[in-house]
Amino acid sequence: MPVSNSLRSLLPVLILLVLFALVPLLSPSNRFLSLAISAGINVIALYGLSVLFGQTGILSMGHAALVGIGAYTAAIVARDFNVGFWLSIPLAGIMAAIVAALIGVPSLRVSGHHFVIMTFAFGQLLSIILTNGGDYTGAASGLDVQQPVALFGLSMDVLTHYYLMVVSFVALSAIASWAIINSRYGRTLRAIRENEKLAASLGINVGRHKIGAFVVSGIFAGVSGVLLAYFLRHISPSQFASFPSIYLALMVMIGGARLLLGPLAGGILVAFLPELLNLDPVESRILYGVCLIAVILLLPNGLIAGIVAGWYRFFDRRPVQPNEPAVEREGK
Numbered sequence: 001m002p003v004s005n006s007l008r009s010l011l012p013v014l015i016l017l018v019l020f021a022l023v024p025l026l027s028p029s030n031r032f033l034s035l036a037i038s039a040g041i042n043v044i045a046l047y048g049l050s051v052l053f054g055q056t057g058i059l060s061m062g063h064a065a066l067v068g069i070g071a072y073t074a075a076i077v078a079r080d081f082n083v084g085f086w087l088s089i090p091l092a093g094i095m096a097a098i099v100a101a102l103i104g105v106p107s108l109r110v111s112g113h114h115f116v117i118m119t120f121a122f123g124q125l126l127s128i129i130l131t132n133g134g135d136y137t138g139a140a141s142g143l144d145v146q147q148p149v150a151l152f153g154l155s156m157d158v159l160t161h162y163y164l165m166v167v168s169f170v171a172l173s174a175i176a177s178w179a180i181i182n183s184r185y186g187r188t189l190r191a192i193r194e195n196e197k198l199a200a201s202l203g204i205n206v207g208r209h210k211i212g213a214f215v216v217s218g219i220f221a222g223v224s225g226v227l228l229a230y231f232l233r234h235i236s237p238s239q240f241a242s243f244p245s246i247y248l249a250l251m252v253m254i255g256g257a258r259l260l261l262g263p264l265a266g267g268i269l270v271a272f273l274p275e276l277l278n279l280d281p282v283e284s285r286i287l288y289g290v291c292l293i294a295v296i297l298l299l300p301n302g303l304i305a306g307i308v309a310g311w312y313r314f315f316d317r318r319p320v321q322p323n324e325p326a327v328e329r330e331g332k
Contacts, residue, residue: 006182013174013260021167024160033159039271040166041227046252046263047173048220051180053249054257056213057193058107061245062119065126066103066218068240069096070225072130075143075235085149085156085230093222100218104211123242130237142236145229156230166227170264173220178260180216189213250288254295256302265304 023036049063070092077083077091103122107115130137137143149156156162180186191199192206200206229235247270255266269291274284299306 006178009181009260010174010178013178013264014171016261016264017167017171017174021164024163030159033163035271035275037159037163037166037231039267040163040170041224041231042248042251042271043170043263043267044166044173044227045221045224045248046255046267047177048217048224049248049252050257050263051177051189051220052213052217053252054259054262055181055186055189055193056210058104058111058210058213059116059249060103060119060214060217061116061242061249062103062122062126063217063221063248064240064242064244065123066096066100066221067225067228067244067248068126068130068235068237069099069218070222071229071235071240072137072143072225073222074226074229075145076136078145078147079143082147084147085226089223089226092226093219096222096225097215097218100214100221101211104214107210107214108207120242120245123240123245127237127241130240138236140237142234142239145233145235147230149230162231166231169223169227173223174260174264176220177263181260185209185212247288250292252302254291254303256299256304256306258301259304259308261304262302266302269303 020036024033028036045063045067048066049060052063053059073092073095074085074088077088083091103119106118110118130142131140133139149162151161151165154161156165188199188204188209191202191204192209196206228239251266251270252263253266254269255264256262270288274287277287279287295303301309
């Protein structure tokens with residue numbers, strides 16, 4: 001695949017993120033910045049879920065649990081070992097990746113809705129474990145995170161500074177996701193997604209690559225968890241149970257899991273649409289359900305993919321899919 005073609009999928013994301021980085025110049029409210037930070041943290045986790053779901057074809061309803069693993073790892077190592085923010089990021093990423101690999105093992109034998117139910121149950125199980133963890137996990141009340149965060153001498157306790165740091169992490173996540181999509185490994189994952197038996201017959205170690213996809217998604221989720229823990233300064237088990245995982249799956253399905261703009265669009269829409277429409281939590285859930293049904297029926301590949309397809313259909317051009325398998329392209 002020519003580099004120029006593959007870069008076309010990354011440039012719009014980077015341009016948008018540069019524009020987002022300029023938002024503090026407009027002196028936005030603290031509420032707006034808080035929503036934007038929460039959306040950005042979700043987007044980082046969504047990029048990991050898009051590797052698993054969009055590239056490999058495996059839907060997990062336990063992704064928020066992996067975010068929780070990262071968040072609790074950061075909180076525990078800060079409390080017990082005085083480990084700060086920057087060192088907790090690789091530690092949380094590794095821990096979440098290990099747990100993700102363990103979650104991925106059943107996918108070697110179970111697939112479809114059976115596996116979705118298993119991952120849903122894992123989220124509930126983690127919540128129960130954390131709730132009954134006593135003083136170690138803070139039980140139902142959770143844990144506080146007191147370690148300060150600084151970067152280049154700037155305190156991240158300032159909301160604007162934390163916002164810019166999250167935007168930077170989103171950019172790094174997008175670049176990492178783009179690199180995976182356009183690598184040989186990404187093409188192998190898509191081959192497994194399209195026809196697992198055919199991929200295995202060609203000598204691809206399907207099991208190893210599936211577990212690898214879970215590990216990658218776990219790393220993204222772990223980093224997201226650290227950012228969430230240090231942003232909220234307090235975490236509790238209810239934040240990482242099954243229903244938050246449903247919201248993450250909702251975001252990635254609405255935005256689209258196969259294009260780089262998809263997770264970004266899904267995270268922003270789910271975070272800001274209820275705010276723009278002035279909806280209460282119950283009305284927001286109804287809206288999310290309606291949006292999901294509309295996307296499934298009208299835009300099965302997500303909102304961004306639908307917009308791109310409509311654009312090319314309007315101009316009578318076939319879209320170049322940066323993550324489309326080479327075999328498919330040649331066969332069309």
